[in-house]
Amino acid sequence: MGGSAEGRIRLTILGGFLGSGKTTWLRHQLHAGAYAHAVIMVNEAAETPVDDALLGRSDRLVVLAGGCCCCAGRDRLIEELRRLCDERSRDSVSADRFDGIVLETSGLADPAAIVEAIRADPVLVHHIVVAEIIVTVDALHGLAELRGEPLGRRQIEAATRLVLTKTDAAEPAGIARLLATLATLNPAAPVEATARGSEIALPDLPPAEAEDLPDLAGATSAPIFPIRIELGEDIDWTAFTVWLSALLYARGDDVMRAKGVVRTPAGRLLLQSVRKVVQRPEILPPQPDREDDTIVLIGRGYTEQQIRASLDYFVRASHS
Amino acid sequence: MCASCGFPAAPGHWTEAGAAEPHDRLRARFRRSQVLRAVLPSYGLSAHDGGIVPGIQLSSLTGGETIVRNLEDLWVAAERMCGRPVDPLDPRFTGAARS
Numbered sequence: 001m002g003g004s005a006e007g008r009i010r011l012t013i014l015g016g017f018l019g020s021g022k023t024t025w026l027r028h029q030l031h032a033g034a035y036a037h038a039v040i041m042v043n044e045a046a047e048t049p050v051d052d053a054l055l056g057r058s059d060r061l062v063v064l065a066g067g068c069c070c071c072a073g074r075d076r077l078i079e080e081l082r083r084l085c086d087e088r089s090r091d092s093v094s095a096d097r098f099d100g101i102v103l104e105t106s107g108l109a110d111p112a113a114i115v116e117a118i119r120a121d122p123v124l125v126h127h128i129v130v131a132e133i134i135v136t137v138d139a140l141h142g143l144a145e146l147r148g149e150p151l152g153r154r155q156i157e158a159a160t161r162l163v164l165t166k167t168d169a170a171e172p173a174g175i176a177r178l179l180a181t182l183a184t185l186n187p188a189a190p191v192e193a194t195a196r197g198s199e200i201a202l203p204d205l206p207p208a209e210a211e212d213l214p215d216l217a218g219a220t221s222a223p224i225f226p227i228r229i230e231l232g233e234d235i236d237w238t239a240f241t242v243w244l245s246a247l248l249y250a251r252g253d254d255v256m257r258a259k260g261v262v263r264t265p266a267g268r269l270l271l272q273s274v275r276k277v278v279q280r281p282e283i284l285p286p287q288p289d290r291e292d293d294t295i296v297l298i299g300r301g302y303t304e305q306q307i308r309a310s311l312d313y314f315v316r317a318s319h320s
Numbered sequence: 321m322c323a324s325c326g327f328p329a330a331p332g333h334w335t336e337a338g339a340a341e342p343h344d345r346l347r348a349r350f351r352r353s354q355v356l357r358a359v360l361p362s363y364g365l366s367a368h369d370g371g372i373v374p375g376i377q378l379s380s381l382t383g384g385e386t387i388v389r390n391l392e393d394l395w396v397a398a399e400r401m402c403g404r405p406v407d408p409l410d411p412r413f414t415g416a417a418r419s
Contacts, residue, residue, distance in 0.1 A: 054326075244335075245395060271334070
């Protein structure tokens, strides 16, 4: 038997702000063969999970939906981790015994709060060791998030490794400024640049200074919350996209994230946006047992009632 | 950059991804015009798409006119023509103005 650290389960926490590319990065790692024998846990703040549809390569997937696991969903996370520890302790011989856990947090989670919760738990503290805290940073929107979101800064500060995502879509000057700013927040964490999950070389970067981030202590901003919209089976894709494209154009800084799977005559489409940027929908293979046609919007600055009434207007008023 | 760990993406603009066959695409264009005609007039704008030539024709009551490729360009042009963005959360669409 090895020492206590070797006997414990290695937990990798994958964090990062809303839409910063956590699932894309993890999907590529699984495709490339990493974490092959790990249990993948996916936590989503909304009640409707979407990311699990993309992580089908993992052998073992646990979904914790309907509450961020650093706050509202913390008890469920602890309970699930305890169950996994128990399972592994009882099964010490089988070949498919898992060798670690990867926890993909929701975009609203503070990784440090999760580490604290594990350390404070009398069972988990003896069974789990946090091996790595990987935090994804969006090369396009990262600076804006660091300027305005205290949570964005806390995620960076908690990281042991930073993964810069969407590097191919950002300007070198913006990347240079973001990297300089990251170095002031967390000088110890190495940074790797990626595009669609795989590591790429950084372009030649101009010299840049770190952003002088405003002091957000005491600043009160409205909480970020998810809204789940069921579009129904006979979804009017066209009216819906007229509405969503206008909404993101006018309110893209408030509607920070939209994601969902919608069935259309052209197939099952994975729709996702980060602020004003909408990804070209991926066409997902059929999966009869899943509940589709639901979109989750995550943001602030509006009410659920406004969102529903507005969508209803676009879909119905135009029929009259 | 890896292109093999994801699923194929729908071609064209994302708002047009719901229709793959020619007849579905044409139907979607007409439906798009219908929705725009219900939304734009309160901003002093109108849209037309006859389904024959590509693009959407956007006009303002003050005589401005432009052709845009897709909805994303349309909202940019609409803001330019009427001086403010078309906001789906404006009370005129959420019902707050009617109550």
